[in-house]
Every structure is written in C-alpha cells, then in structure tokens.
Amino acid sequence: MTELPAQMISTSKAAARIRAAAIDAFSVGGYGGTTTRDIAARLDMSPAAMYPHYRSKEDLLFAISFEGHLVAHETVAAADRADASPVDRLRSVISTFASWQATHHAQARVIQYELTALTRDHYRTVVALRRETTAIVRSVVNAGVDTGDFIVPDAEGVTLALTSLCVDVCRWFPTGDYTDPQVVGDLYADLAARVVGAR
Amino acid sequence: MTELPAQMISTSKAAARIRAAAIDAFSVGGYGGTTTRDIAARLDMSPAAMYPHYRSKEDLLFAISFEGHLVAHETVAAADRADASPVDRLRSVISTFASWQATHHAQARVIQYELTALTRDHYRTVVALRRETTAIVRSVVNAGVDTGDFIVPDAEGVTLALTSLCVDVCRWFPTGDYTDPQVVGDLYADLAARVVGAR
Amino acid sequence: MTELPAQMISTSKAAARIRAAAIDAFSVGGYGGTTTRDIAARLDMSPAAMYPHYRSKEDLLFAISFEGHLVAHETVAAADRADASPVDRLRSVISTFASWQATHHAQARVIQYELTALTRDHYRTVVALRRETTAIVRSVVNAGVDTGDFIVPDAEGVTLALTSLCVDVCRWFPTGDYTDPQVVGDLYADLAARVVGAR
Amino acid sequence: MTELPAQMISTSKAAARIRAAAIDAFSVGGYGGTTTRDIAARLDMSPAAMYPHYRSKEDLLFAISFEGHLVAHETVAAADRADASPVDRLRSVISTFASWQATHHAQARVIQYELTALTRDHYRTVVALRRETTAIVRSVVNAGVDTGDFIVPDAEGVTLALTSLCVDVCRWFPTGDYTDPQVVGDLYADLAARVVGAR
DNA sequence: AATGAATGAGGCTTCATTCAT
DNA sequence: CATGAATGAAGCCTCATTCAT
Numbered sequence: 132m133t134e135l136p137a138q139m140i141s142t143s144k145a146a147a148r149i150r151a152a153a154i155d156a157f158s159v160g161g162y163g164g165t166t167t168r169d170i171a172a173r174l175d176m177s178p179a180a181m182y183p184h185y186r187s188k189e190d191l192l193f194a195i196s197f198e199g200h201l202v203a204h205e206t207v208a209a210a211d212r213a214d215a216s217p218v219d220r221l222r223s224v225i226s227t228f229a230s231w232q233a234t235h236h237a238q239a240r241v242i243q244y245e246l247t248a249l250t251r252d253h254y255r256t257v258v259a260l261r262r263e264t265t266a267i268v269r270s271v272v273n274a275g276v277d278t279g280d281f282i283v284p285d286a287e288g289v290t291l292a293l294t295s296l297c298v299d300v301c302r303w304f305p306t307g308d309y310t311d312p313q314v315v316g317d318l319y320a321d322l323a324a325r326v327v328g329a330r
Numbered sequence: 331m332t333e334l335p336a337q338m339i340s341t342s343k344a345a346a347r348i349r350a351a352a353i354d355a356f357s358v359g360g361y362g363g364t365t366t367r368d369i370a371a372r373l374d375m376s377p378a379a380m381y382p383h384y385r386s387k388e389d390l391l392f393a394i395s396f397e398g399h400l401v402a403h404e405t406v407a408a409a410d411r412a413d414a415s416p417v418d419r420l421r422s423v424i425s426t427f428a429s430w431q432a433t434h435h436a437q438a439r440v441i442q443y444e445l446t447a448l449t450r451d452h453y454r455t456v457v458a459l460r461r462e463t464t465a466i467v468r469s470v471v472n473a474g475v476d477t478g479d480f481i482v483p484d485a486e487g488v489t490l491a492l493t494s495l496c497v498d499v500c501r502w503f504p505t506g507d508y509t510d511p512q513v514v515g516d517l518y519a520d521l522a523a524r525v526v527g528a529r
Numbered sequence: 530m531t532e533l534p535a536q537m538i539s540t541s542k543a544a545a546r547i548r549a550a551a552i553d554a555f556s557v558g559g560y561g562g563t564t565t566r567d568i569a570a571r572l573d574m575s576p577a578a579m580y581p582h583y584r585s586k587e588d589l590l591f592a593i594s595f596e597g598h599l600v601a602h603e604t605v606a607a608a609d610r611a612d613a614s615p616v617d618r619l620r621s622v623i624s625t626f627a628s629w630q631a632t633h634h635a636q637a638r639v640i641q642y643e644l645t646a647l648t649r650d651h652y653r654t655v656v657a658l659r660r661e662t663t664a665i666v667r668s669v670v671n672a673g674v675d676t677g678d679f680i681v682p683d684a685e686g687v688t689l690a691l692t693s694l695c696v697d698v699c700r701w702f703p704t705g706d707y708t709d710p711q712v713v714g715d716l717y718a719d720l721a722a723r724v725v726g727a728r
Numbered sequence: 729m730t731e732l733p734a735q736m737i738s739t740s741k742a743a744a745r746i747r748a749a750a751i752d753a754f755s756v757g758g759y760g761g762t763t764t765r766d767i768a769a770r771l772d773m774s775p776a777a778m779y780p781h782y783r784s785k786e787d788l789l790f791a792i793s794f795e796g797h798l799v800a801h802e803t804v805a806a807a808d809r810a811d812a813s814p815v816d817r818l819r820s821v822i823s824t825f826a827s828w829q830a831t832h833h834a835q836a837r838v839i840q841y842e843l844t845a846l847t848r849d850h851y852r853t854v855v856a857l858r859r860e861t862t863a864i865v866r867s868v869v870n871a872g873v874d875t876g877d878f879i880v881p882d883a884e885g886v887t888l889a890l891t892s893l894c895v896d897v898c899r900w901f902p903t904g905d906y907t908d909p910q911v912v913g914d915l916y917a918d919l920a921a922r923v924v925g926a927r
Numbered sequence: 928a929a930t931g932a933a934t935g936a937g938g939c940t941t942c943a944t945t946c947a948t
Numbered sequence: 949c950a951t952g953a954a955t956g957a958a959g960c961c962t963c964a965t966t967c968a969t
C-alpha cells in the first residue's frame with residue numbers, strides 16, 4: 132500500500148471545525164454551489180478566518196477528501212480480519228463499509244461526488260487512496276474464489292458492484308425506514324453473501 | 331402511475347441542443363460549478379441565447395431532470411413485461427435500468443446528483459417521478475416474493491439495494507474493462523437474480 | 530418665434546399608441562428605468578415592433594418630448610389674448626398652463642424630467658421649444674409692469690417663479706383634494722395675481 | 729412629529745463618500761440611468777466596493793433619500809421660530825426652504841424625483857418624512873390665517889403652492905442670473921408674503 | 928488568529944437592438 | 949409590419965481572495 136502523508140491534515144481544533152462546517156455545506160450545495168461565506172456563516176466567523184488554516188477553498192476540499200478517504204480506508208481495512216473465513220471476512224468488510232457510508236453520509240457525499248473540483252494533483256492523490264478501499268473488497272472476493280467458498284461469474288464485476296453498492300449508500304441514506312447504519316450494514320452483508328454465492 | 335406533463339419539455343431543436351450541452355457541462359462540473367458561459371461556449375453561442383428557451387439556469391436543470399427521469403422511467407417500464415416469469419421480469423428490468431444508466435451516464439449523473447439545486451416545487455415534481463422507477467423494481471421484487479420464486483430477507487431492503495446498484499452505475503461507468511452498457515446490464519441481471527435467491 | 534418642424538412627429542396611429550404607452554411607462558419608472566419590453570407589454574406587442582416606428586428608445590423619448598413641449602406651448606400661447614388687460618392675460622395664461630400640467634401630468638413629467646436622457650442635439654431642440662413657453666409668461670409679466678398694473682420687485686424672478694409653480698404641478702398632481710385641473714388652474718391664477726401685486 | 733431613526737444612515741466616512749458620489753450621479757442621469765460603475769468611477773473604486781456599505785443600489789438610494797429629507801426637514805424646522813410674527817415665520821421658513829433646495833440642488837433632485845425607485849417600505853418611510861416638511865409650511869400658513877395676518881382664499885392650496893414653489897427650485901437652479909441661494913431665498917420669501925396677502 | 932473593507936474576475940440575467948422569417 | 953431568436957454590451961451583484969489593522 133502506498134504510504135500517504137497523514138500529517139497533511141491539520142490537527143488544529145479550529146481547522147477541524149472548519150472542515151466539519153465545510154462538509155455540511157458541500158454535502159448540501161455541492162462544492163461549486165457553496166461559498167466561503169456559507170461555510171463561515173455556520174461557524175459565526177468571517178470568510179477570511181478560513182485562510183490562516185487553508186490556503187484556498189480547494190485546499191479545504193482536498194483536506195476533507197483526503198482525510199475522509201483515509202479514514203474510510205482505515206475503517207474498512209480494520210474490519211478485514213485476515214484469519215477469518217472468506218464469508219466472514221466479506222460480511223465484516225461490507226457491513227463496515229456500508230455502515231460507515233451511512234453514518235458519515237454527508238462526509239461521504241463530499242468525498243465521493245466532489246472529486247472533479249480538485250486540482251489534478253490533488254485528484255490523483257485522493258483517487259489513489261480511494262482505490263485502496265476497492266482493493267480490500269477485491270482481495271476478499273478473490274480469496275473466497277480461490278478457496279472455492281465463493282462462486283462468481285466475474286470476480287472483478289462483483290468487486291465493482293459490491294463497492295458501488297456500499298458507496299451509493301451515502302446518496303440515499305437515510306430513506307424511509309432505513310435510518311440505522313447498523314441495519315443497513317447487516318442487510319448489505321447478507322446481500323453480499325448472496326451475490327458471491329457463499330454456501 | 332402519476333400523469334406528468336411531458337410537454338413541459340420544449341420540443342424546439344435549439345432547446346434540445348441547449349439541454350444536451352448543459353448535460354455535458356453539468357455532468358463534469360456540477361450545476362454549481364458550471365456557468366452559463368460554459369454551456370454557451372459548447373454551442374458557439376452567446377450566454378444570452380439560452381434565455382429565449384429557458385427562463386433561468388435552474389429552469390434548464392429542471393427541464394433536463396424532468397425529461398431524464400421521465401425517459402428513464404419509460405424505458406424501465408417498457409422492460410417490465412408483466413406476462414413473464416418473476417426472474418425474467420427482474421432480469422429484464424435490472425438489465426435495462428443498469429444499461430440505461432451506463433449509456434446515458436452523463437445525463438444520469440445530472441438527474442441523480444443535482445436535484446438539490448432545484449427549487450422546492452421543481453424538486454418535488456422530479457422526485458415524484460423518480461419514485462415511479464423505484465416502484466417498478468419494488469413491484470417486480472414483490473411479485474417474485476408472492477409467487478415464491480424469490481426468497482429475500484427484506485423485500486424493501488432488496489428493492490432499495492437493487493435500485494441503488496443501478497443508479498450508481500452512472501457514477502463509475504465507464505471503468506476499466508467495463509465500457510459496454512450491455513455487459514453491465516447482463517452482469518447486473520445476474521447479480522440481481524442471486525440477490526433475490528431466484529432458483 | 531423659432532420655426533419648428535411639427536412634421537417630426539409621426540402621424541401614424543401605431544406610432545401614437547407607442548408614444549402613449551411610453552409616456553405611461555416613462556412617467557412611472559423614468560427613462561432609464563423603463564425597458565422597451567415595459568413599453569411593448571402595455572401594447573401586447575413585441576419590443577421589436579417599436580423599431581419600424583422609432584429608430585431607438587431615445588428617438589421615442591425625443592418624439593414625446595418634442596410633441597409635448599410643442600403642444601404645451603401652443604396651448605399656453607392660445608390662452609394669451611393680446612387684447613385683454615394684463616391681469617386677465619396673466620390669469621388666462623397661468624390658469625391654462627397649470628391646468629395643462631395637471632391634465633397631462635404623466636406626459637408633463639416625462640417632458641420635464643427626462644430631458645437629460647436626450648442626445649445633445651435633441652436636448653437643444655427641445656429646450657429651445659421649452660423656452661418659448663417661459664417667454665410667454667415673461668411677456669405677460671413685463672406687459673403688466675410696463676402698464677403699471679403689476680408691481681413686482683424683480684420681473685425676471687417673478688417670471689421664473691410663476692413658470693416654476695406651473696411646471697411643478699405635474700410632480701404632485703393629483704394630491705389630496707386637488708384632483709381637478711380646473712380647480713388648480715383657478716387657484717394658481719389667483720396666486721399669480723397676488724404675486725404680481727395686481728390691483 | 730414622528731420619531732425617525734437617524735442612525736439608519738451609516739456614519740462611516742466611506743459610506744458618506746459613496747452617498748455623495750451617488751447623489752452626483754443620480755442627479756444627472758436619474759436612478760435608473762445610473763450604474764454602479766458610474767458611482768464607483770467617481771470614487772476611483774471598484775463597483776463592488778459599495779457593497780460592504782450598502783446592500784444594494786436601492787439601499788443606497790434609500791439612505792440618500794432618508795438622510796436628505798431628514799436634514800431638509802430639520803433645516804426648515806429650525807427656521808420656524810414659533811415666537812415670531814406669522815409674516816416673519818413665513819419669510820424665514822420659505823427663505824430657508826428655497827435656499828436649501830438651491831444650495832443642495834443635486835441632493836434635492838435625487839430625493840424629490842427618484843422616490844418611485846424605492847421599495848414600497850422605503851417609499852413609505854421617506855414619504856412620511858417628507859410630509860413633515862410640508863406640515864411646517866401648513867402650520868405657518870394656518871397660524872397667519874388664524875391671527876388674521878394672512879388672508880388667503882384657500883389655506884391648503886396656498887400650502888401646496890408654496891411648498892411646490894420651494895421644491896421646484898432644485899429643478900432649475902442655477903439658471904441665468906439666479907445663482908445665489910440667498911437671492912432665491914429672499915425673492916421667494918417676498919413672493920410668499922404676497923401670496924398670503926400679508927399686510 | 929480574526930476581521931472589515933476592498934478588489935478583479937466573473938456570476939446570472941437583462942438590455943436595446945438586429946435580422947431572418 | 950410584426951415576431952422570436954439571437955447577440956454584444958452591460959446591469960447588478962457575489963465570488964474567492966488579499967491586506968491593513
């Protein structure tokens with residue numbers, strides 16, 4: 132796995148508050164539809180107050196995106212217990228991935244849908260990080276296929292679909308009766324097991 | 331199904347060109363990140379040229395969103411052959427839904443991700459239309475459950491997941507080797523059949 | 530008196546309707562605050578329909594201003610009966626001037642307050658015409674002074690004040706109980722007689 | 729007299745400079761004919777520089793109108809010495825009113841002729857203030873009538889005419905030899921005395 | 928750090944006007 | 949004549965950002 136500079140995220144308290152406000156704002160109005168005033172207003176600050184912490188609005192988006200994908204990755208990775216059976220690994224990974232997207236749906240929307248607003252370099256950095264998470268799903272699927280626990284027509288297609296399923300949770304969550312991330316996680320773990328034809 | 335006024339979409343050729351250009355632009359930069367100049371530039375027109383056809387940028391987004399969800403719905407509805415077996419109905423509906431999202435991924439992104447930029451009234455109109463498409467998936471799932479062809483832990487959750495799976499295609503398509511909408515449709519039909527536990 | 534080209538005003542019926550609509554619009558929103566759409570809307574026409582009749586919005590204002598000052602002048606001039614006594618001349622002139630401003634207050638506002646929007650040449654033409662009306666007041670005042678009927682400290686100042694009094698009617702008319710141009714005319718004739726100290 | 733919030737006018741130096749520039753611009757081209765660029769250009773600022781001080785062009789007009797009518801009223805009110813004789817009161821009030829309009833003719837034009845560009849609420853506020861000034865003239869006229877010092881055919885009509893006479897000064901001043909506000913004030917005081925038939 | 932004022936660029940939209948129909 | 953579409957210019961205003969304080 133690529134070494135990524137975790138220290139790129141400012142650890143100051145003020146910076147964290149700004150990121151949180153920006154996530155709220157971006158998730159509702161999109162990056163392009165959100166102004167620095169919108170963000171500042173949520174903090175009762177002036178727009179200029181952001182600049183000692185982030186060099187630009189795009190820089191702020193990058194910090195959010197980077198941190199978000201990093202944490203998402205770490206969370207999913209921690210759920211992948213290499214010593215468990217393929218089905219259990221899959222259940223754990225998918226359940227954790229889906230419920231993270233549900234719990235952090237605002238943050239997830241920003242880091243999934245606003246990537247095109249990043250500069251080229253920032254985009255590349257974040258996308259590389261995002262691929263790591265997909266790689267976890269892939270390795271679990273492949274492991275099950277290798278052991279014969281999973282029977283799938285197309286391992287890569289299944290990887291794509293399962294990842295997609297999890298990612299899209301942030302778009303619709305919460306909806307109707309599905310307001311508990313854990314419920315979503317459990318449901319998705321079940322569906323994933325069915326998809327891979329786990330005995 | 332609610333009757334919705336298809337004639338809300340201007341049928342003029344110029345208006346259609348403007349919608350097409352706006353879809354391209356919005357799908358790349360988002361509604362908020364796209365300027366009327368961006369759209370006009372794609373048509374070699376002045377930004378003012380849009381205004382005889384659409385009263386505002388938001389009005390243009392509404393026309394796109396309304397038309398898009400209408401056509402998507404009609405397309406999926408046409409794939410739902412009531413006389414077929416539940417599995418075949420499911421395969422046809424999911425395959426058509428997924429491949430439509432792939433084929434029209436730019437349009438689909440706009441109509442799925444930019445809804446929050448609509449006015450309240452426009453939002454409501456479009457969301458009502460969008461629900462009709464989910465309703466088709468729901469009715470197919472329920473039909474299979476009723477006949478015993480499908481065995482699912484949670485019909486509503488399955489409906490949600492299958493719909494989500496299809497919708498999210500527009501986000502990642504095309505990716506890697508998955509560049510043919512038909513291939514995606516076939517794959518997703520298979521996965522859907524597995525999800526519902528179709529014998 | 531300068532010869533002025535009365536034929537500058539188009540005699541066509543359509544042109545007259547346009548002038549009338551423009552007077553209504555200009556008198557409410559000012560020349561700068563009125564759009565060609567505003568004018569056209571009052572006639573249920575398209576803005577382009579004005580152009581066969583007037584070369585530009587400014588041209589339309591000129592036609593209105595020219596015609597207005599011409600008619601105002603002719604009206605006041607007709608009220609100046611050279612054979613009457615100075616007081617009667619004054620009463621007739623002031624009464625007619627004031628009541629014309631009241632009756633045609635919308636038109637009068639336009640021709641009095643929007644002159645600065647005219648081109649230099651048009652401005653000069655109209656202002657020359659306007660001076661003719663003041664000249665009538667002046668000649669009446671002077672006549673009374675010459676015969677000893679009027680006793681004034683400053684004939685030119687009185688001319689200025691009486692003209693100003695009449696012109697300003699268009700600004701406030703109608704107000705309160707003063708809604709009848711004839712009443713205003715009679716009142717102002719009385720006041721004018723007092724101002725000149727007519728025995 | 730109604731208490732009106734004088735503090736509605738920003739006291740900042742920059743705001744005052746902007747008002748002054750706007751008065752110059754509005755008085756020449758009218759509110760509708762003046763652009764924010766015109767105003768900014770007079771101050772060697774960018775058009776955007778106005779916005780920290782006034783929320784809109786209309787807001788700026790309101791500030792000007794409110795302040796202008798407030799100051800005009802205070803000035804005229806200060807000239808009304810309740811202990812003087814009716815004629816002296818009248819002379820003082822009319823002379824002061826007329827000369828204020830002459831001295832501040834640009835400001836006066838804006839506050840008298842651009843009221844229709846105000847929002848409904850702003851219009852009402854300013855018009856209420858304007859009526860206070862007319863009320864002063866009315867009370868002086870009525871006082872003279874009550875004491876028998878003035879003999880007028882119609883006290884309200886005389887009030888209207890005297891007010892109108894003073895207001896209209898801003899339209900024509902300066903003209904010809906009348907370039908000194910004091911001269912105009914003295915002249916108008918004389919004429920007013922004649923109008924009310926003061927002995 | 929944080930702010931209010933300022934700005935150059937540019938946002939959406941409207942303007943007066945033209946032109947093909 | 950009249951229109952709807954089109955446009956270049958410009959309208960008001962907001963934007964992200966800077967800077968003196």
